[in-house]
Amino acid sequence: MGIGQELLTSAIGTFKSAKRLGDRTIERLSDEELNRTPASESNSIAIIVKHLHGNMISRWTDFLTTDGEKPTRQRDAEFEGEPLTKEELxxxxxxxxxxxxxxxxxxxxxxxxRTVRIRGEAHTVIKAIQRQVSHYGYHVGQIVYIGKLIRNGQWDSLSIPKKKP
Structure with missing residues (x-):
């Protein structure tokens, strides 16, 4: 396996790891909890998922041949709307x-x-992947943190639990 294939395999593994953290958080929460906004300037998990969905569809559809910011994307609408059921989310x-x-x-x-474009800006494919690893990691971290806030003392660690006395 060449270094490039190792990079791709590593990126896919990193994305899968982030997805698993999100999966495990979402499965623990009710419809109401998924739509709860923890603070006035925060987003609910449902809003974050809507945003990630919009970003992923825009960035990864026709990834090599079209700009990653599709003209059909309605980014602002990702942060609005009615509550979602867990099934919809x-x-x-x-x-x-x-x-x-x-x-x-x-x-x-x-x-x-190869060069791809995101919002008209040129990126190598490697850079575009790194950009999205960072972006999705940021938002999955928010999802996990909001889940912990909502569940407070009833949260089971998703990774290595803290040692308790």
């Missing part, structure tokens, strides 16, 4: 991740230095 969540993984699995080592 999971449909968006899975659809976004499926789009991302299909795009990444189609890439080969020779694609990594």
């Amino acid at each position: 999971l449909r968006l969540w899975e659809s976004g991740w499926d789009t991302l993984f299909r795009a990444l699995e189609q890439l080969g080592e020779s694609d990594l230095l």
Whole structure:
């Protein structure tokens, strides 16, 4: 396996790890909890999922051939709207991740230095992937943190639990 293929495999693994953290958080929460806004300037988990979905569909559809910010994307609308049921939220969540993984699995080592555009700005494929790893990690971290806030003392660690006396 060449270094480029290792980079792709590593990126896919990192995305899958982030998705698992989100999956495990979402499964623990009710419809009401998924739509709860923890503070006036915060977003609910449902809003964050809507935003991630919009971003993933825009960025990873026709990834190599069209700008990652599609003209059909309604970014501001991702932060508005009626509450979602867990079922609706999971449909968006899975659809976004499926789009991302299909795009990444189609890439080969020779694609990594190709140029793609996001909002008109040129990126190598490697840079575009790194940009999205950072963006999605940020938002999945928010999802987990909001889940912890909502569940407070009734939260089981998603990774290595703290040692308790």
